[in-house]
Amino acid sequence: MAQFKELVFSGMQPTGNLHLGNYLGAMIRWIELQKTMECIYCVVDMHAITVWQDPADLKRQIREVTAAYLAAGLDPKKSIIFNQSQVQQHAELAWVFNCVARIGWMNRMTQFKEKAGKDRENASLGLYAYPSLMAADILAYRATHVPVGEDQKQHVELTRDIAQKFNNDYAASIAANGYGDAFFPLTEPMIQGPATRVMSLRDGSKKMSKSDPSDYSRINLTDDADTIAQKVRKAKTDPEPLPSEVDGLKGRPEAENLVSIYAALTGTTAEDVLREHGGSQFSGFKAALVDVAVTKLAPIAGEMRRLMADPGHIDAILVDGSDRARVIAAQTMDAVRDIVGFVRSR
Incomplete structure (x- = not known):
């Protein structure tokens, strides 16, 4: 079996504000992974335009x-x-994968059905083919691991299917070109973060989302200390005090959500939180949660404001990262051209 260098790839769309769910569900894990593994983190702006975006925004x-x-x-x-x-190989590899993936595979993608809604015939082709581009994002770097939320796990499974079919379809050419018995790895999903499903502050049965019309449903990473405190205080709860054991959170989604957020922000467990706060009324627990959330999140918002005041610095980081990413992706794409049978200049 082919051996692949361990490499992590992940990304987020630049549509709407990033929020507490993104931070706890993904970014904390990303930060830890970069200490021990080679990591590539992308702002997936090509995915963003699968639905219309104002160019300035x-x-x-x-x-x-x-x-x-x-x-x-x-x-x-x-x-x-x-x-x-900025790395054109993503789009080029996505086309190759469009020709490897099967229509039936795409039809099974639940996210397309959710995003397209009832007006499916009016959705963009890009939205339908989104998973093929996601596979190209990952496999342009032959990434072995992808930190994802539960809602993206199906797309990583599709990436594995595409990689496997490419390896099978072109097995003879892969071997003839000196790549052994497989060119692409079967990427492993890594379910992210200390809180893999952070729920809405207004409805504990719904995932926290930047598309929710109520800004009070989420804590944005751009929120200042006063806004964070106000949103926590207004978060929906129930009339009962906090239980002393985790089993007591069953059937209480808003209570469970706030306890999970507190645990994730403090690096502890729900059991630890309830040992400390079990029996407390929500007014007291929310005050403690405000302190934790403001301490952890307000500095991120402050640093974001500082960075956004210097867009040239941000652009320079993106150019440098794109140049480094392109070196890897170009090597992959050159090999794919040879394997598929395209004629290219040397």
Whole structure:
């Protein structure tokens, strides 16, 4: 079996504000991974335009997501940080994968059905083919591991299917070109972060989302200390005090969500939180949560504002990251051209 160098790839779309769910569900894990593994973190702006984006807003949001990466603790010297559209091999490899993937595979993708809604015939072809581009994002670097949320796990499984079919379809050419018995790895999903599902502050049965019309449903990474405190105080709860054991959170989604957030922000467990706060009324627990959230998140917002005041600095980091990413992706794409049978200049 082919041996692949361990490499992590992941990314976020520059659409709307990044929020507490993104931070706890992904970014904390990303920061830890860069200490021990080679990591590539992308701002996936090509995915963003699968639905229409105002061009001026998109530019600002690309820089804002990059600022969030940096403010949260990603280090451009340890990890490659770039925006997808600056590395053309993503789009080129996606076309090859469009010709490898099957229509039936795409039809099973639940996210397309959710995003397209009832007006599916009016959705963009890009939205439908989104998973093929995601596979190209990952496999342009022959990444072995992808930190993902539960909602993206299906796309990583599709990436594995595409890699396997490419390896099978072109097995003879892969071997003839000196790449052994497989060119692409079967990428492993890594379910992210200390809180893999952070729920809405207004409805504990729904995932925290930047598309929710209520800004009080989420804590944005751009929120200042006063705004964070106000949102925590207004978070939906129930009339009962906190239980002393985790089993007591069953059937109480808002209570469970706030306890999970507190545990994730403090690096502890729900059991630890309930040992300390079990029996407390929510007014007291929310005050403690405000202190924790403001201490952890307000400095990120402050650093983001500082970075956004110097867009040239952000752009320079993206250019440097894109140059480094392109070296890897170009090597992959040159090999793919040879394997597929394209004629190219040497």
